[in-house]
Amino acid sequence: MTTIADRLADAHQRIAQAAQNSSRDSREIQLLAVSKTKPIDQIVAAYDAGQRLFGENYVQEGEEKINALRESHGDIEWHFIGPLQSNKTKSIAEHFDWMHTLSREKIAKRLSEQRPSHLAPLQVCIQVNVSQEQSKSGVNPDEVAHLAEIIASLPRLTLRGLMAIPTATDDVALQQAEFSQMQALFEALKQQHPSLDTLSMGMSQDLEQAIAAGSTMVRIGSAIFGARDYAKA
Template sequence: MTNDALSDSLARVRQRLARALESAGRPAGDARMLAVSKTQPAAAIRHAHRLDQRHFGESYLQEALDKQAELDDLDDIVWHFVGPLQSNKTRAVAERFAWVHSVDRLKVARRLSEQRPDALPPLNICLQVNISREASKSGVMPEALGELARAVAALPGLSLRGLMAIPAPAETFDAQRRPLAELRTCLDDLKRTLDAPLDTLSMGMSGDLEAAVAEGATLVRLGTAVFGSR
């Protein structure tokens, strides 16, 4: 994608997000765009940064580390790890990222806690919930969420911020909303029982942004809509 095309697509996505917030009766800026930049070159991230995009999501660790090294001069980028995380790769994530959206096991959370450098602020954590109960998807089942959340909230070096989900695809707006509403209910339930800064719903992608915003998303993860097809 050329720089001009990226500029245009970023502007369109920002307008789309603003319209979705307005339609949902939510304040402007109440949801933030996370530009999912996996498989995109560092040059595309640099151009998006020039256009005031600051939050970027990566899924492949070595690719992300290479891009972080190339973009080291941009010290205000906020890096989010959004892909599946194996326990043997947690150290680099704990050292180099500000957010992890894909925690679904206590073993991984403990390793992130132990490996987060003391000089850095707490690592922001979203627990991934398998809200559609798909055998092929990662994520903790909703009925096991409370136990995992209590354990993660107690770990040093981590800040449990909220929940993430990747629901099964749905064709209609109402069908898209149903699992997202369930995720919002899960977060509301946790807020009543946990002493943690639970302020984040990481949900919504290029195909269901409007439904996610209608159900209270605070971070929408947009890849194709920003950078085009991979």
């Protein structure tokens, strides 16, 4: 029977191979294990196999897991990667280490105001709607620079980079075009904000293309934990 540790090892091997194919150092690329809808025992199994970065999509579920594991697994780095309503910013500000889906000035200001002073600043990425799909969250590419300036001025946030969920498609050329657009946006933004170091893109089905386009963090769920349990979502 294939274990979570086995699947994690396979994911790291895919990352290493993709990095080699793109003449990149695999150490530049972090694996974010997407544990949404998955029980705590599976998170612990991944932790025991060496995983420390976990991504959650749902505020209440993520908060419950963080609280349950805070004492026993306090070195986990928790990333919020789902859409966020303004009335739920306080939970993100108080519990998570990272927020990948920032796309509104109002949300940014609330997160900064609500981030406890005893915690390090919340690390954030701007979500870009690179595919221009109405069903997706994120700012338009031409709005990235303005929002970045606002975030950079807020005292309890640290702007780390960009995040995107490109079109779900088998059209490799379209995938590559959208990933390449994100890479260009990221490099342009770094000219104004040299400390940026994170391009969060690529998932279980397309991590190779994302790494070829410069991704520094791939979000992998099903390839580690198995199919998502929609009944719990």
